[in-house]
Amino acid sequence: MDNWWLRALFSIFIWPGLLCGALFGWLLLWINRKSLAQLQGRQGPPFFQPFFDFWKLIGKKTIIPVGVSWAIFYSLPIISLFSIVFALAILPVPWGGAISFEGDLVLFIYLLEMPALIDILAGYATRSVYAQVGSTREALLTIAYNLPFLSGLIALALRLKTFQLSVFTSAPISIATVITALALFIALLAQLKVNPFSIPNAEQEIVAGIHVEYNGLPLALFELAHALEVSTLAGLIAILFLGAITAPWLKLVIFIFISILIIVLVSIIGAGTARLKVQHAFRFYWTWGLIAAVLVFMASLAL
Amino acid sequence: MSVFSRLISYSRKRSPWVFRVNAGSCNGCDIEITPCFSPRYDGEQIGALMQGSPKHADILLISGPITLRTKEIVKDIYQQIPSPKAVIALGSCPASGNVFSGSPTIVGSAEAVVPVDLYVPGCPPRPQQILEAIQLAAKMLEKGETHSQKEAHYG
Numbered sequence: 001m002d003n004w005w006l007r008a009l010f011s012i013f014i015w016p017g018l019l020c021g022a023l024f025g026w027l028l029l030w031i032n033r034k035s036l037a038q039l040q041g042r043q044g045p046p047f048f049q050p051f052f053d054f055w056k057l058i059g060k061k062t063i064i065p066v067g068v069s070w071a072i073f074y075s076l077p078i079i080s081l082f083s084i085v086f087a088l089a090i091l092p093v094p095w096g097g098a099i100s101f102e103g104d105l106v107l108f109i110y111l112l113e114m115p116a117l118i119d120i121l122a123g124y125a126t127r128s129v130y131a132q133v134g135s136t137r138e139a140l141l142t143i144a145y146n147l148p149f150l151s152g153l154i155a156l157a158l159r160l161k162t163f164q165l166s167v168f169t170s171a172p173i174s175i176a177t178v179i180t181a182l183a184l185f186i187a188l189l190a191q192l193k194v195n196p197f198s199i200p201n202a203e204q205e206i207v208a209g210i211h212v213e214y215n216g217l218p219l220a221l222f223e224l225a226h227a228l229e230v231s232t233l234a235g236l237i238a239i240l241f242l243g244a245i246t247a248p249w250l251k252l253v254i255f256i257f258i259s260i261l262i263i264v265l266v267s268i269i270g271a272g273t274a275r276l277k278v279q280h281a282f283r284f285y286w287t288w289g290l291i292a293a294v295l296v297f298m299a300s301l302a303l
Numbered sequence: 304m305s306v307f308s309r310l311i312s313y314s315r316k317r318s319p320w321v322f323r324v325n326a327g328s329c330n331g332c333d334i335e336i337t338p339c340f341s342p343r344y345d346g347e348q349i350g351a352l353m354q355g356s357p358k359h360a361d362i363l364l365i366s367g368p369i370t371l372r373t374k375e376i377v378k379d380i381y382q383q384i385p386s387p388k389a390v391i392a393l394g395s396c397p398a399s400g401n402v403f404s405g406s407p408t409i410v411g412s413a414e415a416v417v418p419v420d421l422y423v424p425g426c427p428p429r430p431q432q433i434l435e436a437i438q439l440a441a442k443m444l445e446k447g448e449t450h451s452q453k454e455a456h457y458g
């Protein structure tokens with residue numbers, strides 16, 4: 001029993017949780033920024049840039065806006081960070097998966113939703129018009145991107161007849177897996193708020209979006225939560241393809257490779273597109289997302 | 304100095320985020336800021352990013368001679384930036400009033416409104432010089448030499 005607690009704590013704080021998740025997330029964020037810069041003909045940031053950004057923000061004084069309770073101002077990013085850490089701890093990566101039980105997929109989806117919900121709350125709580133516009137857009141997008149995201153996961157769960165994530169990794173790769181990955185990838189673009197769907201945090205347009213009033217330590221925590229979100233969501237797609245492999249180190253290599261591939265794809269799409277209006281993004285998700293959802297269900301039930 | 308504070312001050316040097324305010328500039332200086340983040344000069348190489356919100360910024364770029372109408376706004380924006388922060392006055396205008404000097408509608412000196420850490424000469428300054436100033440300001444932030452850090456130290 002003791003052993004299990006130790007392993008659970010290990011997966012929350014070290015691998016794949018807080019520590020490794022943050023490092024991996026920073027690596028992915030750097031790859032995203034670097035490849036985006038290269039595609040635009042720029043040099044791009046140095047390797048440790050996300051790391052430095054985080055530590056610099058930690059070292060800044062925090063200004064709490066007038067009329068906002070400090071408890072809310074600080075607790076929102078902390079809740080966001082910890083829910084995504086727990087989500088990452090559930091993810092069955094190689095050498096991970098200490099916390100695994102029937103139905104952990106439901107918990108995983110709930111924990112993954114938290115950062116978006118917290119973002120919406122944070123936008124409204126900080127009493128800035130720009131943040132409120134951002135919150136509204138985020139709320140609308142949540143409804144939109146969850147269609148392909150949830151249907152992808154549910155279809156896979158139906159096919160494998162389980163709500164346990166660790167079964168997902170050991171399932172053999174088929175057409176259904178590929179289509180599910182595609183559906184998740186479509187949703188990923190909006191979940192990470194990258195270019196065609198960078199609507200809630202539209203920089204230049206609504207200043208800095210939801211986090212406009214956040215600064216110093218709470219902003220650093222939000223950035224950290226974002227880095228962890230990147231590694232969780234990219235990792236979620238990557239684990240679908242680990243079925244055929246048995247050696248854990250090879251699994252790890254392929255896991256990292258697929259995650260990086262996804263982020264590079266995200267950068268290419270980000271560099272090649274301009275920001276959509278929120279109604280267009282909504283229409284995109286409810287047409288292409290719906291098609292993806294129907295395909296996913298057909299593939300996983302029929303094939 | 305503990306490891307953490309050393310890490311934080313080193314990070315300050317490597318990640319200067321910039322907010323710019325136009326205090327009655329003729330736009331010449333502002334147009335010279337944008338190339339700093341374009342492919343040719345690419346400020347992201349030194350970690351610099353243009354921020355939309357003063358709350359995210361470390362460095363305030365002021366251009367223009369500070370007109371009477373923008374005086375309070377510049378002060379307000381300066382206070383909104385969380386310390387430690389640096390202020391760079393761009394071009395001749397915030398230093399002396401330049402071509403606008405003698406006008407009854409300007410303050411003519413950024414120093415009179417906010418504590419300026421660096422002046423960039425030129426009308427307008429070249430993007431290379433602006434980037435160099437951003438880097439110098441970041442180094443000042445690392446060493447704790449900006450006005451905001453010194454005042455916190457003494458006060």
Ligand code: SF4
Nearest residue numbers: 329331394395396426
């Ligand atoms: S310094 Fe020259 S270019 Fe810059 S705002 Fe003043 S007049 Fe315009």
